[in-house]
Amino acid sequence: MVDLVWLIPTFPLLGFLILICLGKSVREPIAGWLATTAMAGSFLSVLLVFIGMLLEKNENRQTVFTLFDWIPAGDFKVDIGFLADPLSITMCLFITGVGTLIHLYSIGYMHGDSDFNRFFTYLNLFAFSMLVLVLGDNLLLTFLGWEGVGACSYLLISFWFRDRANATAGKKAFITNRVGDWGFMVAMFLIFFNFGSLQYLEIFNILESNQIAKTTTTFIVLMLFVGAMGKSAQFPLYLWLPDAMAGPTPVSALIHAATMVTSGVYLLIRVNPIMVEASTWSTGLIAWVGVGTALFAASIAVAQTDIKKVLAYSTVSQLGYMVLAVGCGAYTAAIFHMITHAFFKALLFLGAGSVIHGMDGEQDLRRYGGLRSLMPITAGTFIIGWLAIAGVPPFSGFWSKDEILAFAWNKSPLLWIVGIVTALLTAFYMTRQVVLTFFGKPRYLDAGDAGDAGDAGDAGDAGDAGDEIKPHESPWTMTLPLVALAVLSVVGGLIQLPFSSSTKWLEHWLEPATFHNETHLHLSSSTLWVLALLALVSVVAGIGIGLTTYLKEKIDKQIFEKPILHNAWNFDSTVSRFMGGPGSKAFAAVARFDKQVIDGAVDGTGQIVKKTASILRRTQNGLVRTYALGIGIGAIGLLIWFLTRTTI
Amino acid sequence: MSITTTWYLLLAAILFSIGTTGLLVRRNPLIMFMCIELMLNAVNITFVSIGSHLNDLGGQLAVFFVLVVAAAEVVIGLALVVAIMRRRSRTNADDLKILGG
Numbered sequence: 001m002v003d004l005v006w007l008i009p010t011f012p013l014l015g016f017l018i019l020i021c022l023g024k025s026v027r028e029p030i031a032g033w034l035a036t037t038a039m040a041g042s043f044l045s046v047l048l049v050f051i052g053m054l055l056e057k058n059e060n061r062q063t064v065f066t067l068f069d070w071i072p073a074g075d076f077k078v079d080i081g082f083l084a085d086p087l088s089i090t091m092c093l094f095i096t097g098v099g100t101l102i103h104l105y106s107i108g109y110m111h112g113d114s115d116f117n118r119f120f121t122y123l124n125l126f127a128f129s130m131l132v133l134v135l136g137d138n139l140l141l142t143f144l145g146w147e148g149v150g151a152c153s154y155l156l157i158s159f160w161f162r163d164r165a166n167a168t169a170g171k172k173a174f175i176t177n178r179v180g181d182w183g184f185m186v187a188m189f190l191i192f193f194n195f196g197s198l199q200y201l202e203i204f205n206i207l208e209s210n211q212i213a214k215t216t217t218t219f220i221v222l223m224l225f226v227g228a229m230g231k232s233a234q235f236p237l238y239l240w241l242p243d244a245m246a247g248p249t250p251v252s253a254l255i256h257a258a259t260m261v262t263s264g265v266y267l268l269i270r271v272n273p274i275m276v277e278a279s280t281w282s283t284g285l286i287a288w289v290g291v292g293t294a295l296f297a298a299s300i301a302v303a304q305t306d307i308k309k310v311l312a313y314s315t316v317s318q319l320g321y322m323v324l325a326v327g328c329g330a331y332t333a334a335i336f337h338m339i340t341h342a343f344f345k346a347l348l349f350l351g352a353g354s355v356i357h358g359m360d361g362e363q364d365l366r367r368y369g370g371l372r373s374l375m376p377i378t379a380g381t382f383i384i385g386w387l388a389i390a391g392v393p394p395f396s397g398f399w400s401k402d403e404i405l406a407f408a409w410n411k412s413p414l415l416w417i418v419g420i421v422t423a424l425l426t427a428f429y430m431t432r433q434v435v436l437t438f439f440g441k442p443r444y445l446d447a448g449d450a451g452d453a454g455d456a457g458d459a460g461d462a463g464d465a466g467d468e469i470k471p472h473e474s475p476w477t478m479t480l481p482l483v484a485l486a487v488l489s490v491v492g493g494l495i496q497l498p499f500s501s502s503t504k505w506l507e508h509w510l511e512p513a514t515f516h517n518e519t520h521l522h523l524s525s526s527t528l529w530v531l532a533l534l535a536l537v538s539v540v541a542g543i544g545i546g547l548t549t550y551l552k553e554k555i556d557k558q559i560f561e562k563p564i565l566h567n568a569w570n571f572d573s574t575v576s577r578f579m580g581g582p583g584s585k586a587f588a589a590v591a592r593f594d595k596q597v598i599d600g601a602v603d604g605t606g607q608i609v610k611k612t613a614s615i616l617r618r619t620q621n622g623l624v625r626t627y628a629l630g631i632g633i634g635a636i637g638l639l640i641w642f643l644t645r646t647t648i
Numbered sequence: 649m650s651i652t653t654t655w656y657l658l659l660a661a662i663l664f665s666i667g668t669t670g671l672l673v674r675r676n677p678l679i680m681f682m683c684i685e686l687m688l689n690a691v692n693i694t695f696v697s698i699g700s701h702l703n704d705l706g707g708q709l710a711v712f713f714v715l716v717v718a719a720a721e722v723v724i725g726l727a728l729v730v731a732i733m734r735r736r737s738r739t740n741a742d743d744l745k746i747l748g749g
Contacts, residue, residue, distance in 0.1 A: 622748025624680070624741045628671050 001052025004045055005065055005084040008092055011042035012127035019121040028116045032107035035120035039103045039127060043096035050089050061086055061512045064137045064201060078198060083137035087513035090335060091134040091266060094342045098258045099127050101481035105350050106250040108477035109357055119159060126152035130259050138199040139188050149260045150177050156255060157247040166246040173240035180230015180237055187223035204273045214279055221278040224271060225286055228264030234323055235293040238316045239572055245308040249353030252308060257315045257349050258342040265322045265338060269331045276517045287327025287411060291418045294320030298425035303565035306363050307352045310433050315345055317422060321404050329519030330407035332507040337400035340492045344388035344397055347485035351382035354474045355437060370442040374471040377479045379438045381486040386434045388489040390427040391539045396492030402532050403498060409531055410521050420538050427542025435550040656697035664690035675740035677729045688718045
């Protein structure tokens with residue numbers, strides 16, 4: 001059944017083609033159901049492949065299915081081929097699984113939107129690109145998917161493009177990602193230059209048999225990491241992700257939390273044989289960038305007031321954990337956290353979407369409060385998501401985060417300390433969000449009071465809206481995915497329990513793709529227990545502080561909600577200012593150079609030819625006699641030449 | 649005094665020069681054609697005389713080719729001259745320079 005792997009991306013592609021051909025002629029719910037069916041079909045085929053792979057022996061689980069030659073050009077040969085192995089199928093499982101749920105959810109969420117069918121067209125195209133990215137058996141095909149998801153991300157962030165801010169956010173995401181793409185491309189060139197192939201398995205074979213210089217592999221890894229930084233929103237290229245929340249909430253859940261942003265981490269894990277050949281300082285750098293991003297983003301999330309911005313920074317932070325795991329050589333832990341994160345972060349985003357939907361588009365946490373009784377299902381599932389991301393046992397987030405932290409301790413206790421502080425902050429800001437949204441007094445009714453007096457126009461609008469806001473629970477198409485994801489967030493940890501090697505199912509399952517390159521933990525079980533306990537203490541502390549601050553209101557919340565945190569350490573604005581001032585001047589200079597020197601050389605060649613021609617054309621005066629004279633002179637010239645050359 | 653090959657070649661050279669000069673100085677298309685014929689026939693004479701000098705039939709063979717080509721050329725050339733004459737009554741070769749660069 002493994003050879004059905006080609007079916008997996010075919011379904012979303014078909015869905016996309018049908019939707020784009022039908023265009024506006026499909027009416028509202030049908031387009032959504034069509035897209036959802038395509039995703040469900042894809043999910044079913046992944047399940048079939050998964051079962052087929054389970055039936056195989058462990059060492060037979062890595063197969064390449066080549067469909068056709070794509071680019072045959074001399075030594076450079078690239079196929080359209082799919083690499084089916086436990087890693088790619090695991091990715092496909094949660095991409096299509098969570099994807100199907102989010103498609104279903106979108107039917108309810110996008111209800112009444114004038115571009116309903118366009119939305120689902122993009123969603124299916126996204127799913128197709130993502131699956132190509134994951135299943136591609138060579139770097140170039142992965143890159144094709146990589147660019148495809150980037151384009152879909154752009155299209156969906158600026159989905160409501162009539163609002164200028166949304167269009168700008170889309171552009172920002174696209175351009176920031178180009179920086180990462182540059183790294184990816186340089187890495188690809190280097191790999192082809194040094195290995196003569198772009199196919200993963202061939203590269204790994206060559207790596208095993210030939211000696212490749214350590215500096216080369218290090219540089220390749222660093223360039224791939226630049227690519228991963230862009231897609232997986234690591235410092236300093238994370239800037240686009242918070243703005244990406246301008247898109248519809250299901251997009252945030254699917255693309256900017258569960259799937260696309262994890263592709264950078266996936267790429268690094270995919271090339272793990274190159275990773276282990278690289279110098280230790282480069283993997284150390286990856287770990288530090290990861291954990292640094294985790295802490296940095298978590299600190300920003302503490303002071304955000306937009307419900308989606310909190311989750312966006314939280315996503316950046318959790319991605320930092322995954323990158324930390326990759327840097328520590330804990331590939332299973334990274335994938336494990338990726339899966340559980342896909343469950344609970346998709347759940348949280350969809351929950352936030354449900355709240356926004358119920359509140360008629362209000363996204364400000366300060367305008368929520370007390371929604372628990374009005375939206376029981378949303379509140380219940382959101383609370384599960386909160387416990388999962390905060391890392392409360394036995395929810396899934398606890399297990400995955402704990403494993404990453406253990407590996408961090410194994411590499412360097414300093415990494416672990418930063419990680420544990422991040423865990424505390426995570427618990428705190430999620431508690432803050434849950435309390436502000438679902439507990440306390442309702443604040444959406446008293447909008448337009450003194451608190452908003454500074455902005456009279458806004459207050460007036462809000463005051464009008466305040467009378468009309470009647471929070472309500474969402475339709476079943478939206479709550480069903482919430483419940484399903486909540487269940488997954490609870491039980492997701494079961495696939496990798498740290499108690500004995502037999503409960504570490506995921507690690508065993510991923511072995512064919514990690515080639516035994518995993519770092520081994522050199523920690524006694526008592527150390528592990530202490531680490532887990534300390535992690536738990538930090539989580540409890542975070543939740544405790546959060547509850548006392550926001551529910552009991554015994555601590556002044558101004559202590560935590562510093563303006564500098566709200567402004568994301570002014571990093572974004574500094575970059576904007578730099579790029580707007582000296583940066584744009586520098587680029588204008590580059591553009592001038594291009595226009596004058598590069599274009600000048602091209603235009604100059606043309607001008608020279610034109611000038612010379614205009615002189616030479618005078619000789620073609622149209623008079624037959626002149627031509628005849630030319631022939632005569634030529635003949636005489638030839639005659640003289642011959643006569644002087646031949647000796648008589 | 650026997651007439652040696654040199655004489656024939658001299659005659660051919662004189663004819664060729666007359667033809668060339670005529671082609672360069674005259675402007676009447678018909679005269680120019682005749683000059684070209686003169687040149688061609690000068691070449692024919694050299695072919696034949698050298699051929700007989702070397703006792704080789706190839707020279708005479710080449711003459712036939714030249715004659716055929718000359719005939720074809722005259723047919724096309726005269727057709728062109730007739731066509732041009734229909735459009736403009738009095739004309740010389742220098743008036744037809746609209747294809748100049």
